[in-house]
Amino acid sequence: MNSYYFILVIPALLFSLYAQYKVKSTFNKYSRVGNMRGMTGAEVARQILNSNGLYDVAVEPVAGSLTDHYDPRTKAVRLSETVYSSTSVAAIGVAAHETGHALQHRHGYSPMALRSSLVPVAGIGSSAGPYMAIFGLMFNWPVLTQLGIILFTAAVGFYLVTLPVEFNASSRAIGVLQHTGMLSAQALVSIKKVLSAAAMSYVASAAVAMAQLLHLVLSFMGSRGDE
Numbered sequence: 001m002n003s004y005y006f007i008l009v010i011p012a013l014l015f016s017l018y019a020q021y022k023v024k025s026t027f028n029k030y031s032r033v034g035n036m037r038g039m040t041g042a043e044v045a046r047q048i049l050n051s052n053g054l055y056d057v058a059v060e061p062v063a064g065s066l067t068d069h070y071d072p073r074t075k076a077v078r079l080s081e082t083v084y085s086s087t088s089v090a091a092i093g094v095a096a097h098e099t100g101h102a103l104q105h106r107h108g109y110s111p112m113a114l115r116s117s118l119v120p121v122a123g124i125g126s127s128a129g130p131y132m133a134i135f136g137l138m139f140n141w142p143v144l145t146q147l148g149i150i151l152f153t154a155a156v157g158f159y160l161v162t163l164p165v166e167f168n169a170s171s172r173a174i175g176v177l178q179h180t181g182m183l184s185a186q187a188l189v190s191i192k193k194v195l196s197a198a199a200m201s202y203v204a205s206a207a208v209a210m211a212q213l214l215h216l217v218l219s220f221m222g223s224r225g226d227e
Contacts, residue, residue: 002219002222004214004215004218004219004222005215008211008212008214008215008218009208009211009212009215011211012204012207012208012210012211012212013208015204015207015208016201016204016205016207016208018204019200019201019203019204020201020204022197022200022201023197023198023200023201025197026090026193026194026197027066027090027194027197028090029090030088030089030090030093030190030191030193030194031082031086031088031090031091032088033088033089033090033190034087034088034089035087035088035089035092035183035184035187036184036186036187037182037183037184038087039087039092039182039183040084040085040086040087040091041079041083041084041085041086041087041091041092041094041095042059042061042079042084042085042095044092044095044096044177044182044183045059045077045079045095045096045098045099046059047180047182048096048099048173048176048177048180049077049099049102051176051179051180052103052106052176054102054103054106056075057075057076057077057102058074058075058076058077059076059077059079060076060077060078060079061078061079061080061081061084061085062078062079062080062081062084063080063081064080064081065080065081065082066080066082066094067080068080068083068094068095068097068098069098069101070098070099070101070102070105072101072105072116075102075105077095077098077099077101077102078098079094079095079098080094083095089187089190089191089194090194092183092187092191093173093190093191093192093194093195093198094194094198096173096174096176096177096191097166097169097170097173097195097198098169099173099176100168100169100170100171100172100173101165101169103169103172103173103176104165104168104169104172109165109168111161111164111165111168112165114161115158115161115162115165118154118157118158118161119158121151121154121155122154122155122157122158123155124151124154125151125152125153125154125155125156125158126152126155126158126209128148128151129148129149129150129151129152129153129154129155130148130152130212130216131148132144132145132147132148132151133145133148133149133152133216133220134148134216135148136148136220137216137219137220137223140223142220145216145220145223146220148216149213149216149217149220152212152213152216153213155209156206156209156210156213159202159205159206159209159210160206160210162202162205162206163202163203163206166198166199166202167199167202170195170198170199173195174188174191174192174195177191
């Protein structure tokens with residue numbers, strides 16, 4: 001933990017903690033607010049998909065909380081137990097967001113395809129890259145440090161590409177909800193707040209990853225300068 005860590009990483013981690021708090025508090029708040037038309041998350045997702053001709057995309061329940069996702073391999077929008085059958089505004093927002101990914105898949109949204117291609121190397125980079133770089137710094141193995149930094153750079157790229165993918169999914173979902181008029185204007189305002197809070201968490205994740213990468217790069221440059 002050198003000065004770079006306290007200057008770069010600590011502020012990013014604090015921002016991440018705030019983002020997590022904001023997501024949880026916003027979701028909990030609007031989980032207690034139902035939509036006036038009594039539609040469940042599953043019904044909203046199905047209606048959005050149908051309105052865009054995506055009859056072949058399934059809407060399925062999945063175990064867990066906030067485990068919602070879109071699976072492009074099986075063409076399925078999977079909604080967690082707290083979203084699938086809930087009529088809350090928070091559930092509607094999450095369900096609509098996941099259908100946004102299905103719309104991206106249908107239209108060949110390039111950032112989504114790029115993110116998918118980065119998944120394998122990003123997984124290795126995020127789990128092994130930082131440790132390789134740190135061990136390289138500790139034992140003065142420049143090659144190991146450089147390899148770790150390269151791998152972690154791929155992970156950071158994944159986080160950065162995730163931002164437009166997630167923002168665009170929410171934008172598409174809101175656009176469809178507004179166009180179809182399936183929800184009231186008041187519900188749409190609340191849904192936008194839920195999705196904005198969720199977006200902050202993606203920004204925070206990217207900020208932490210970038211701060212960690214800069215910390216490793218600057219530490220490596222400093223170690224080379226000391227030789």
